[in-house]
Amino acid sequence: MADVVVIGAGAVGCATALHLKQAEPSLDVVVVEPDYTYARAATGKGTGGVRQLFTRPENIWLSQYTLDAIEDWENWGAVDGKLAPELNWRANGYMFVVGKHDRDTLAANFETQQNNGVVAEWLDQKNLADRYPELVTNDLAAGVLSTRDGWLDPKVFFSVLRAKADATGAAFVADRVVDLAQDGTRVRSVALASGQVTTAEAVINTAGVDAPDLAAKVGMHIPVEPMRRHEHYIETSADVDHLPFVKDVHGLAVHAFRHGVSVGLVDFDYPGGEDFTVDPTDYTNRVHPALLERFDGLGKLTLRDSWTGLYDQNRLDGNMIIGNWPGHLDNFFVACGFSGHGFMHALGVGRGLTELALHGEYQTLDLSRMGYQRILDGKRYGEEGVR
Numbered sequence: 001m002a003d004v005v006v007i008g009a010g011a012v013g014c015a016t017a018l019h020l021k022q023a024e025p026s027l028d029v030v031v032v033e034p035d036y037t038y039a040r041a042a043t044g045k046g047t048g049g050v051r052q053l054f055t056r057p058e059n060i061w062l063s064q065y066t067l068d069a070i071e072d073w074e075n076w077g078a079v080d081g082k083l084a085p086e087l088n089w090r091a092n093g094y095m096f097v098v099g100k101h102d103r104d105t106l107a108a109n110f111e112t113q114q115n116n117g118v119v120a121e122w123l124d125q126k127n128l129a130d131r132y133p134e135l136v137t138n139d140l141a142a143g144v145l146s147t148r149d150g151w152l153d154p155k156v157f158f159s160v161l162r163a164k165a166d167a168t169g170a171a172f173v174a175d176r177v178v179d180l181a182q183d184g185t186r187v188r189s190v191a192l193a194s195g196q197v198t199t200a201e202a203v204i205n206t207a208g209v210d211a212p213d214l215a216a217k218v219g220m221h222i223p224v225e226p227m228r229r230h231e232h233y234i235e236t237s238a239d240v241d242h243l244p245f246v247k248d249v250h251g252l253a254v255h256a257f258r259h260g261v262s263v264g265l266v267d268f269d270y271p272g273g274e275d276f277t278v279d280p281t282d283y284t285n286r287v288h289p290a291l292l293e294r295f296d297g298l299g300k301l302t303l304r305d306s307w308t309g310l311y312d313q314n315r316l317d318g319n320m321i322i323g324n325w326p327g328h329l330d331n332f333f334v335a336c337g338f339s340g341h342g343f344m345h346a347l348g349v350g351r352g353l354t355e356l357a358l359h360g361e362y363q364t365l366d367l368s369r370m371g372y373q374r375i376l377d378g379k380r381y382g383e384e385g386v387r
């Protein structure tokens, strides 16, 4: 018997356990995770980018909540009397760049961002060329630079998050949820691969790419599938340490990493399914040409490493789905479909899930527009322009 069962101990599951126990220390919180090496999990495969450059206010607010923790790292990252480990936080900012076709969208998003507390700078083509001589700007119309943003070592951040959740007394068990038992509008218990059955007052499904299969067991149909995503480490002969995290509308994402850059070019049309294969042509045919189209001042480029991970891609609108199935399931909450934004949003999502589970409604950030109702209604609530 548990008060709350959390399914999956990735970034979102750990953040949920942490917030549940912080809100109510006497709660009996059980986190179920089959693989503490996180071989398939998205957590740990990410690039650690944290940005406020979103179109939807909820995504901006969630990033701001995480930035507060990062900027208070010395305190936030110290657990059980141990000093906070080096986070490698690089507050170089995030910069979105667009051509003339997407300029108006960028301008509208810039306004939304400013209205939601983002300190950002509008850069025209000349500003971009003057400030970043290594950038190819002849096809660019404008850029927006958000100076508070940056990137960190996601493994370090996650190790602290996990340790903080552990320190609260949440129980982390090594097992897999294989079934859910429903009683009217409530999920009564979870069945584990070990044969154990745990009853719970609330069940929170933070199982990443496996969240939809679990939700389907109680009739929730979630348009989220695993989508392979490559990342490449490229050594550069030029010094690129001053560059912000640069993204363009084609999905190219470039940031300084080790002795060069880490680069991804998201292929949103890549078919869904669990696929971790590293395809060398992703670099030769897609990333290398795209990088040369956007930068001509990186010097000699040498590919040093390539890896893949899975996005839990929301095929409806590329944004997360958080909450229960209104009117049908009262105590079963889902958070998935992060589509590449989940690490930077995990903390705020964990807090939101805690509020839903304990109070039945949001108490800090209202994330209801990100709920399951829009899926049922087929209403997109996605990002516009650079995603």
Ligand SMILES: Cc1cc2nc3c(=O)[nH]c(=O)nc-3n(C[C@H](O)[C@H](O)[C@H](O)COP(=O)(O)OP(=O)(O)OC[C@H]3O[C@@H](n4cnc5c(N)ncnc54)[C@H](O)[C@@H]3O)c2cc1C
Residues within 6 Å of the ligand: 007, 008, 009, 010, 011, 012, 013, 032, 033, 034, 035, 038, 040, 041, 042, 043, 044, 045, 046, 047, 048, 049, 050, 175, 176, 177, 178, 206, 207, 208, 209, 210, 211, 214, 229, 230, 231, 308, 309, 310, 311, 335, 336, 338, 339, 340, 341, 342, 343, 344, 345
């Ligand atoms: C290459 C790449 C780059 C990325 N870059 C960024 C970035 O820069 N910034 C950013 O914010 N995000 C980024 N992301 C996305 C981010 O990594 C994810 O959104 C985030 O880690 C998702 O965390 P999660 O806890 O929801 O899922 P996961 O980390 O996948 O965790 C889910 C857990 O659930 C467990 N589980 C599954 N089934 C069951 C079951 N039946 N019972 C119990 N447990 C189960 C799994 O074992 C897993 O550990 C990137 C992702 C990739 C792949």
